[in-house]
Amino acid sequence: MLHSLVPRAQVFSFYDHQKECVWNSDGIEDYELESFVADLPQEILDGLADEDSSLCRTLHSGRTVLVIPVPQENDKTAGVLIATFSKNDGKSASFNPNLIKKVLEPAVGLIGENLCSGKELQDLETKVSDTAKELEFIYAVDEKIHGASGRHSSLAQIVGRSGRYLGINYSVLLIPSKRIRISATHSSWKSVQRKVLDRHLIDKVMPKLHGKRKPVILKIASDYTPGNVETGYQALLCPLLDKQGSVEGIFAQLGKVNQKNFTRGDRRFMSHIGRKIEYVIEQSFDAMTGLMNRSGFEVQLRESYRTLRSDNDTHQIIYFDLDNLQLVNDTFSRKAGDEVINNFSRLLEEGLPKSAVLSRLTGDDFCMLLTHASSETAFKYANSIRKDVSALRYLEGDKSLQVTMSIGIASFDRRRGEGNALTTARMACESAKEHGRDRIEIYDEGNHSVVRRYDDMQLVAEIQQALDGNEFELLAQPISCLSGDSSNPRHEILLRMGDGHGGRVETTALFSAAERYRMMPQIDRWVVSSTIAKLDKVHEIVEGHGATFAINLSGQSLGDDDFLQFIEQEIDRSNLADSCLCFEITESSAVSNMENAQAFIDRLRERGCKVSLDDFGAGLSSFAYLKNFNVDTLKIDGGFIRDITENRISESMVAAITQVAKVMELKTVAEYVETKEAWDLISNLGVDFAQGHFISKPVTLDSVLKKLSETDS
DSSP states (O other), X not given: OHHHHOTTOSEEEEEOTTSOEEEESXXXXXXXXXXHHHHSOHHHHXXXXXTTOOEEEEOTTSOEEEEEEEXXXXXXXXXXXXXXXXXXXXXXXXXXXXXXXHHHHHHHHHHHHHHHHHHHHHHHHHHHHHHHHHHHHHHHHHHHHTTXXXXXXXXXXXXXXXXXXXXXXEEEEEXXXXXXXXXXXXXXXXXXXXXXXXXXXXXXXXXXXXXXXXXXXXXXXXXXXTTOOTTOEEEEEEEEEOTTSOEEEEEXXXXXXXXXXXXXXXXXXXXXXXXXXXXXXXXHBOTTTOSBOHHHHHHHHHHHHTTOOSTTOOEEEEEEEETTHHHHHHHTOHHHHHHHHHHHHHHHHHTOOTTEEEEEOSSSEEEEEETTOOHHHHHHHHHHHHHGGGGGOEEETTEEEOOOEEEEEEEEOTTTOSTTHHHHHHHHHHHHHHTTSSOEEEEETTTTEEEESSOHHHHHHHHHHHHHTTOOEEEEEEOEESSSOOOSOEEEEEEEOBOSSSSXXXXXXXXXXXXXXXXXXXXXXXXXXXXXXXXXXXXXXXXXXXXXXXXXXXXXXXXOTTHHHHHHHHHHHSOOOGGGEEEEEEHHHHHHTHHHHHHHXXXXXXXXXXXXXXXXXXXXXXXXXXXXXXXXXEEEOHHHHHTTTTOHHHHHHHHHHHHXXXXXXXEEEEOOXXXXXXXXXXXXXXXXXXXSTTTOOOEEHHHHHHHHHHHHO
């Protein structure tokens, strides 16, 4: 076609952007022409700058060449068409390059379209080939993991078989937030310190993957030293993303057995594997808390059944139900309820044993699997969680709600199986709710009944009997001055109740039952009346020593309109000076009864009694509320004192509370001082008084008053 348009041309040639001859019309190599093209500036092949878009040159042999760009889409060129003319034709007066170019323009455009179509076809063939290979990868992977019924087993299949498929030395799946670590190791890597490597991947490598979606290839030094990659190995790393698009884990393939580099196909393979893992995780874990969901937990129960070692080996299920979450939603908002759920999930995760699996089953129902454990172990663990439930108090403005939980425990072994274990644990939890909430009950399959470990209803009857028969016992624990500036004795009054068998009822169980059945005002009245009566008998000695006795008051008593009048009547009937009495009110009780608490505190201080704000610092806005209460003493929350020698945050909180107290001219008391180290530290921080077993365990109030009398004599 080209020769028919321009018969005078000897040969036509097409050269691409790389200056390679794609074709010429006579099929004979032309070294002179190739040398000419090789010397052409690249911008000429990319698109001529002059307006006529053509270039006419004479070669050393005298031949004339006409260079014409071949257009392509987007104002780009596919290369150049070169028409070569003989020496005579090129010098002929009738030789007109512009005219020749115009004659060739339709053909040049057709060549460009043909080349464009050819390139598109080639790209499509490449894409089809790549897609076929990718589908081959997908079918191979899916076939290898097909039939894996459980979450853990499914992930283990993916890790192990994908590593073998790629010929990898070490494959590891790490999702720290979900406590997932699954690995597969080739025999050649058995001596490698894999735990150290895993920690390096989490601490150093994972941060490098933030913002990335596709797998990356990095070189890791064998000694994990940055920059030292001479003795390292290649790592193919696939970031694992949560629903928000943040990197929450990593799937790593470390070093090929044949020591070859990773290929593009390997990256495609890992990209698919990563999405498969994310799918399994998404199907098995709760989006809000990150805990395993019900589906994943039920699979885990089935898998754990197979790990039972003998007929005597048992697993335990602990079922948690937040009692009054709906009240939080109704009083504050659903967002507040979600915050409580997240706080509770973190509380459960903090001390989670390595052998435990945790799940959020529904909105406010959580479940924990303790493997190879007894019901006693499960009960102790559940009770420790119940005692820490004060962390779930929700405060907003002047409103406060304490969230409690009901707990059910059920076991399963080889004889009973895991089939109904979750159901029986839920039944025990429901029974706990029916019998007063904020309690633990254990399902006894032997007689198909729920054993009430803390039968609050029975305990309430015993409390009433103790009140009626004056069977409570008053103890007193010394409060020591740290600075030595005060020698006046200080004690806190404590209450104990016998269990009828020579022992004592656990204090937390006593007050839990009393608060649930609103018996605290009766107990507080008994304590106030009995304490004042005992002090009144030796009031001259007590006053002579300048002694102070602190009595705890509950939030229920603060809400009792007649309770303040009762206190005043008891004091007025005695000869005891008001200054000998201090009333301790917990910060949470004061905040939840703000108006009553203010009037209560002001009236007692007007009489000359002292008032202490107990458990200060436990609330979310302690300092903000402090200005509302005109008290004498701040009793620092014991949670800060217990670990003050190991926890810098606790130390900082105590220092801050002490500093604020000094500015407000208030005294501070630290309770639960159990060691000499804690004593020394709080002394250095400026705390005024200390209380705890390091100083003295609680003793009977009678013995304290007897000792004061002996000292006076």
